Amino acid sequence: MAPGRYPASARKTKTDNTSKIATWNVRTLQQKGKLENVVKEMERMKLNILGLAEVRRKGAGSMKLGRKTLIYSGGHTHERGVGILFDVTTAKSLGSWCPISDRIVIAKLIAKPLNLGIIQLYAPISDSEDVEVENFYEEIEKAKGYLKNPRTP
DSSP: OOTTOOOGGGOOOOOOOOOOEEEEEOSOSOSTTHHHHHHHHHHHTTOSEEEEEOOOOSSEEEEEETTEEEEEEOOSSSSOOEEEEEOHHHHTTEEEEEEOSSSEEEEEEOOSSSOEEEEEEOOOOTTSOHHHHHHHHHHHHHHHHHHHOTTOO
8 A cells, every 4th residue: 555545444534523603792683684684694604603792682581593592691771781692503502501691691512522611791891980890800700600510501
């Protein structure tokens, strides 16, 4: 057999275990057609996970958008808000998620060899009040604690 040649049984098959992840400050999902546009862009870019900032939705929840799943966390008004959009394959791995605040949402994905934690956040602007910035960092610590807790799936 020539150098660099291998019998068919010895060839290694490359498996693609990569995920494409991105974030986008969408500025709002309240405008008509905006959410559909975000889904189309996610498909065009062939993304598996898309973190969203400034979704401006009230409360927290999840919804199906065709073959995509959106989880989001907002406040009492149509300000701030964050979300994570998953493709159909990744959504099947979603073990749990937790809305921390209108600035932070976290998701736990069941994966092998290790589970994956995702934190999507929307940080306060640089000239925000010190109290708001301190609260934000406290919320990040709370999110990290959730991800470290073995009792949450």
